[in-house]
Amino acid sequence: MDPAVVVPPHVARPVELLPFKAVMLAPDRVGDPASARALARPYRDVAARLTQWIERGLAVSDTAPAVYLHEYTAGGLTVRGLVGALRVSRRADSLGERAVWPHEAIHPEQAGELADRMWQMDLNPAPILLVHHGRAALRDLVSRIATGRPDWRYLDRTGQRQRIWAIRDEAVLAEIGDLLARTSCLVADGHHRYAAYLRLQQEHPGSAWDAGLAMLVDQHDTPLFLGAIHRTLPGALLQDLVDAATTAGAQVTPQTRHEALGALDSTHVVLTDGDEWRAVGPLELDHEAAVSWLHARVLARLAAPPTRVAYHHTVEDALEAASASAPAVLLPSPHFDQVRALVEAGGLLPEKATSFQPKPSLGVLMRPMSDA
CATH class of the missing domain: 3.30.1760 (Conserved hypothetical protein from pyrococcus furiosus pfu- 392566-001, domain 2)
Structure with a gap:
């Protein structure tokens, strides 16, 4: 392995997606390149900038914490997954304990820069993408939630169709927790942000940084397309x-x-x-x-x-x-099961080996740490 890259630590089971109070850009701002100004340098001003955007109606803060079911459609492909604050405070000591599996090594310097940026922003600006093969009962529960009326529904500036349900019912959240407890998931997108989450948690244990924003997609339900790079x-x-x-x-x-x-x-x-x-x-x-x-x-x-x-x-x-x-x-497109089998045996793919698509537009769901 290139000495400039390392394998980040592994989060231990159980997988936990905790409720958080989301900040969302206004629908006509989601996916708009100009909206990147809200998350631009100086990063220490981002929290105040988002507060100003909320006051001007350019963004909105949810009324209470939730785990969110987020469904987006791009290019005719629909993906949906559960979005929450992934607990990263427990480390795995063995293969069998691992809950989150990176399939690529990371550059520590790049992960450190992302950690510093998030710390200054006081924000998880976008969820990392995780994929797993969930239990049938969880797919049934997600399908039932998706038959209800979404709390937010719109077409964004990139042409992605967004539907979001806020899940606050304690019984439903407990059922989701039980169904996720023994799952394991693969990092599809966001290896360096995942490593940044772990660094921030290590530096600030017992705080909101014990978790990082993640979207968990069931590859048996609405699979992401896995392409070659x-x-x-x-x-x-x-x-x-x-x-x-x-x-x-x-x-x-x-x-x-x-x-x-x-x-x-x-x-x-x-x-x-x-x-x-x-x-x-x-x-x-x-x-x-x-x-x-x-x-x-x-x-x-x-x-x-x-x-x-x-x-x-x-x-x-x-x-x-x-x-x-x-x-x-x-290169040919890899198979998800092949990638999963490789990493669960302790292996890794080279840098930029896979492309999971489509990714959600920026600004749909963000996690401010001050409300975490």
């Missing part, structure tokens, strides 16, 4: 990548662009400099994610490694950046 490798050469992949035991086949892109599936990787194309079939990808194979078995074999790794969320973006001096590596 492709690479371009400035400073590397296509032939060197081909030689390294061959040495690693993969079958490398010259193909046309159309053939290569057609081969990009769960069993193949594509290498290209924009002119030449190779379909690469690594062995035993049923036991190893393609992105892990790339970093551990191909890039590690290069005599002249790339000067850096550039990341791209779409094939089109990667191909646009590809050239003879920066070949592209197109």
Whole structure:
């Protein structure tokens, strides 16, 4: 592992999502790039700035603490999950005790910067995204809540459709707590913010920082789409990548662009400099994610490694950046069960290995620490 990255500590079971009193931007402000001003430097002024926005009707503070059911629809895909203050004050000492599983390592400096920012803001500005396979009884409960009239419902500036239910009934909250107690969840988005939560909790135990804002999505209910993050490798050469992949035991086949892109599936990787194309079939990808194979078995074999790794969320973006001096590596989408099995066995994926989509718009639910 790169010495610049580390694995954050693991939160211990039970998973607890605690009620909090949300601050929400006004519907016509949610997703508006101009709304980022409310959360911009100087960070120590953010709390006062949000108070001013509430007074001007540009944001609203909920009347009482709640756990929220948040449903959003983007690009025809609907995702819903429970949003609450995730208790992070207990640390796991063994694999079996772990409640929250990061699947990527983090850069401590970046996590520290985020922790400092949240401390100055006195705010969790957005939930981290967690995914799990919940119990059928929890899915039934969430479905029943979703049949009721939402407390907030609107179309935001990005085109996301938002529906939010505030859950305050003590009996329902207790039932949710019981159904979550033995679950375990994967960090889908927000690894560095998760690590920042842990640092803030360690520095301020027994305070509101014992928890951090999180959204828990059931991958059996309304699954997030799990896509690949492709690479371009400035400073590397296509032939060197081909030689390294061959040495690693993969079958490398010259193909046309159309053939290569057609081969990009769960069993193949594509290498290209924009002119030449190779379909690469690594062995035993049923036991190893393609992105892990790339970093551990191909890039590690290069005599002249790339000067850096550039990341791209779409094939089109990667191909646009590809050239003879920066070949592209197109990766298949990983499977959720494969990622979960890897991390629950104590493993990790390389940095920026997965892209869980869609993510909720900024400003839907925020957690001010002064009201926590």
